[in-house]
Amino acid sequence: MSALLADWIERVPRRPTRSLTAARPSDPTSRWVRSYPEPRRWEAMDRSARTTAVARALGTLATAALVLPALTGCVSPAIDDAGYRGKAVHSVDQMLGIVNTARLAVRLDLRGRMIESVTDTVVSDAENDAQSVLSAFETVQPPSERMVLLRSTVDTPLQDAASNISDLRIAERRNERPGERKALGELAKSVAELQKLQARL
Amino acid sequence: MSRLLQLTLGVVTAIGGFVDIGNLVTSGITGARFGTSLTWAIVLGTLGMTIFAEMAGRVSAVGGRAVFHAVRERLGVRTALVNVIASGLLSLLTLAAELGGVSLVLQLATGINYIVWVPVVGLSTWLVVWRLPFSFLENVFGLLGLALIVFVIALFKLPTDWHVMWHGATHPSVPYGEGHPTYFFYAISLFGAAMVPYQLVFFSSGGREEKWNESSIGEMRLNSIVGLPLGGLLSIAIMWATVPVLQPLQVDVTHLGQVALPVAQALGVTGLALALLGFFAATFAAAAESALTMGYMVSQYFGRTWGKMHRPAQAPLFHLVCLVSVITATAFILTTVDPVTVTIVSVVLGAAAVPLTYFPVLVVANDREYMGEHVNKAVSNTFGVVFLIIMVVTSLATLPLLFITKAGQ
Numbered sequence: 001m002s003a004l005l006a007d008w009i010e011r012v013p014r015r016p017t018r019s020l021t022a023a024r025p026s027d028p029t030s031r032w033v034r035s036y037p038e039p040r041r042w043e044a045m046d047r048s049a050r051t052t053a054v055a056r057a058l059g060t061l062a063t064a065a066l067v068l069p070a071l072t073g074c075v076s077p078a079i080d081d082a083g084y085r086g087k088a089v090h091s092v093d094q095m096l097g098i099v100n101t102a103r104l105a106v107r108l109d110l111r112g113r114m115i116e117s118v119t120d121t122v123v124s125d126a127e128n129d130a131q132s133v134l135s136a137f138e139t140v141q142p143p144s145e146r147m148v149l150l151r152s153t154v155d156t157p158l159q160d161a162a163s164n165i166s167d168l169r170i171a172e173r174r175n176e177r178p179g180e181r182k183a184l185g186e187l188a189k190s191v192a193e194l195q196k197l198q199a200r201l
Numbered sequence: 202m203s204r205l206l207q208l209t210l211g212v213v214t215a216i217g218g219f220v221d222i223g224n225l226v227t228s229g230i231t232g233a234r235f236g237t238s239l240t241w242a243i244v245l246g247t248l249g250m251t252i253f254a255e256m257a258g259r260v261s262a263v264g265g266r267a268v269f270h271a272v273r274e275r276l277g278v279r280t281a282l283v284n285v286i287a288s289g290l291l292s293l294l295t296l297a298a299e300l301g302g303v304s305l306v307l308q309l310a311t312g313i314n315y316i317v318w319v320p321v322v323g324l325s326t327w328l329v330v331w332r333l334p335f336s337f338l339e340n341v342f343g344l345l346g347l348a349l350i351v352f353v354i355a356l357f358k359l360p361t362d363w364h365v366m367w368h369g370a371t372h373p374s375v376p377y378g379e380g381h382p383t384y385f386f387y388a389i390s391l392f393g394a395a396m397v398p399y400q401l402v403f404f405s406s407g408g409r410e411e412k413w414n415e416s417s418i419g420e421m422r423l424n425s426i427v428g429l430p431l432g433g434l435l436s437i438a439i440m441w442a443t444v445p446v447l448q449p450l451q452v453d454v455t456h457l458g459q460v461a462l463p464v465a466q467a468l469g470v471t472g473l474a475l476a477l478l479g480f481f482a483a484t485f486a487a488a489a490e491s492a493l494t495m496g497y498m499v500s501q502y503f504g505r506t507w508g509k510m511h512r513p514a515q516a517p518l519f520h521l522v523c524l525v526s527v528i529t530a531t532a533f534i535l536t537t538v539d540p541v542t543v544t545i546v547s548v549v550l551g552a553a554a555v556p557l558t559y560f561p562v563l564v565v566a567n568d569r570e571y572m573g574e575h576v577n578k579a580v581s582n583t584f585g586v587v588f589l590i591i592m593v594v595t596s597l598a599t600l601p602l603l604f605i606t607k608a609g610q
């Protein structure tokens with residue numbers, strides 16, 4: 001592979017390389033870039049040096065490609081009480097933002113300020129996001145009895161909010177104005193509940 | 202009128218390069234989450250991009266060298282090979298993000314799932330790159346992209362507290378509840394979105410396509426000094442428009458549709474339609490630009506004939522690379538990977554990769570043998586070196602911040 005690439009590069013037409021000798025002598029940056037060493041030229045290398053050069057370039061990139069995923073895989077899951085509480089706070093914050101997005105889109109739609117397909121996309125995205133937040137929270141194992149209690153306190157409002165967004169999406173897609181208003185009312189309750197929870201946590 | 206037309210290359214680069222899916226998303230996220238406190242990152246990125254675009258444009262017009270000619274000449278074959286592979290992968294990621302972005306805009310406009318649109322968008326991008334002239338790309342998308350000005354108008358229609366916004370922008374601080382690492386992660390993402398290497402490659406190669414020469418320096422300067430700050434201004438407007446609407450609701454922006462909500466609130470259906478048109482033009486132009494950039498980079502590195510001015514038979518490597526890039530990026534987005542996540546990763550990794558592309562431009566811009574009387578003056582060098590240092594610091598901080606913040610969570 002390296003030898004093949006080296007052969008390919010060898011066929012690249014070369015331009016004459018000029019030096020930087022004519023740079024402005026009075027300018028310190030010019031002097032600095034002038035002192036930048038001329039790179040080793042391709043034509044000055046023999047075949048094995050060229051193959052090594054290409055192999056090193058590919059090796060550098062391959063190492064980066066291997067090391068980066070390994071580093072990202074080193075992040076440990078939150079398993080202590082503080083970590084679990086942090087996860088709960090984050091889930092409530094996220095759900096609040098998602099509920100507010102869906103409410104804003106439908107309220108604007110009811111006032112005739114939205115394009116139907118945009119409302120539909122925003123509310124559908126909110127529904128998917130709400131389900132993701134819910135399942136991400138529910139799949140984390142509480143590390144202690146106290147955190148089991150916290151889980152039940154947080155889980156119900158999250159479930160209610162996700163369910164209310166689904167109701168809103170169904171009403172919006174069926175173009176039922178009364179259904180949309182009713183779902184908005186339920187979502188307002190969800191917001192109040194999530195805000196209370198946010199303050200408590 | 203002809204002066205106005207001359208500006209379009211700068212404008213399309215600004216719209217398609219500055220305000221692409223990366224800026225739409227990062228400006229939306231940061232405005233809703235950090236208010237106006239990260240405005241400085243856009244200003245810094247815009248200033249850096251303007252300085253280096255002017256330099257690269259001058260090297261292109263006077264020295265007759267596009268960026269990857271300079272890279273190969275000044276970094277040597279081996280380092281330049283690492284550079285071309287790394288920049289190529291990055292541009293490919295950007296291309297995938299842009300194709301996903303165009304598809305997301307079409308989903309917003311039609312309600313049809315974005316995955317259905319991905320192959321259509323991929324095919325259209327390739328057709329534009331292959332068949333349509335360069336002037337079409339710059340004129341049509343440059344003008345359509347100006348529809349994003351609705352974000353500026355929306356700012357004046359929304360209940361904007363200018364005093365608070367201005368104070369937030371001029372006295373930047375980390376908002377309550379946010380950590381310093383997250384704040385600087387998003388600062389880097391905004392800086393990276395403004396200074397992505399493909400913009401520089403496209404701007405300088407576009408100059409060669411436009412047959413810039415010494416007499417075109419005035420035009421090139423107008424393009425970079427007017428067009429790029431316009432892109433920066435639009436990015437700031439998008440960020441600021443989300444502040445009075447999404448920040449009080451604690452909305453965490455994760456979808457393109459959320460970015461358009463402030464315009465809908467301020468201007469209703471007409472404003473929203475114009476915002477979607479602007480999103481489409483910006484992301485589609487950026488998709489075409491990043492596909493072309495792939496062709497430019499590879500062909501320039503290998504010293505082959507390149508450019509849209511040449512027919513496929515005259516520049517086979519250039520057109521082949523463009524085609525393969527579009528197919529690969531389309532296939533990547535079809536795996537259902539989230540285009541917004543791809544976008545954030547691409548702008549952040551872009552910030553890590555910029556010095557290798559920008560440094561050779563600074564070196565060649567100082568070569569009197571190439572540049573003659575248009576060699577860098579002390580002012581350009583001072584700014585160039587300052588920004589190069591910022592780029593290196595940013596590049597070193599990027600990966601640790603990416604891991605510490607788990608990509609900004």
